[in-house]
Amino acid sequence: MTGLTLSNLTVRLQGRAVFEDVSLHIGAGECVGLIGPNGAGKTTLMRAALGLLPHEGHSSLSALPASERARQAAWMPQAREIAWPVTVETVVSLGRMPHRDGPTRDREAVDAALREMELTAMRDRPATQLSGGEQARVLIARALAQDTPLLMADEPIAGLDPAHQMATMETFERLAGQGKSVLVSLHDLGLAVRHCTRLVLLGQGRLVADGPPQEVLTPARLAEVFGIRAIFEQTENGLVYQPLEVIR
């Protein structure tokens, strides 16, 4: 399996369609931002794609047996409280559970994930004693240690400080550059336009747009779907986004 393919995916919860007929493909080398207002269905889409929610239509991932799914896709859910007082290293090591590659490869993958998320100095600390943002980085590291072709993360940078938000998005970009597929839900449109190769916009119970950031985030869509006015400017430092006002 390469990436993720959804065909006519529809999810109904308590008799109401959250979204209908979503079709998309995320290929190797893509870092795709999943955007949309609160309640648009971003979490629901990812959970259904993973096979964690009943759905109509087809997901290439949910069609796989559970053991194979865990080798294909790492999932970082929105809820990120770590409940057990085990060390950071132990939490990150859980990402290796789907694999049987031996202790040397496991240690290499855990060390690399700790380095990537700047957690090496904290590896022996109880994870429950870390700040909320530090715990979020531990859970991203666990997903990195899983070393899967596809990474799905639900608002992974919420609660991180600016430097770690940017560094985490750079990590996702780098993983895509190495040939992996990344699907990440985000509310920060500024970081989305800078770091994602493509944006998928959910709203009003459907997939509203799918394409390069500048094509997706037109003034009309920002107004219609988010109810805001914003400017995008191509600068010598890349694309810059600034929200200006609420228009409803």
Ligand SMILES: Nc1ncnc2c1ncn2[C@@H]1O[C@H](COP(=O)(O)OP(=O)(O)OP(=O)(O)O)[C@@H](O)[C@H]1O
């Ligand atoms: N178990 C459930 N039963 C009924 N409705 C649900 C259930 N779970 C979620 N919903 C509804 O489905 C819709 C989509 O929720 P979802 O969490 O996927 O949105 P989201 O785009 O991730 O939102 P946010 O940006 O706020 O995290 C919401 O209207 C929510 O109230």
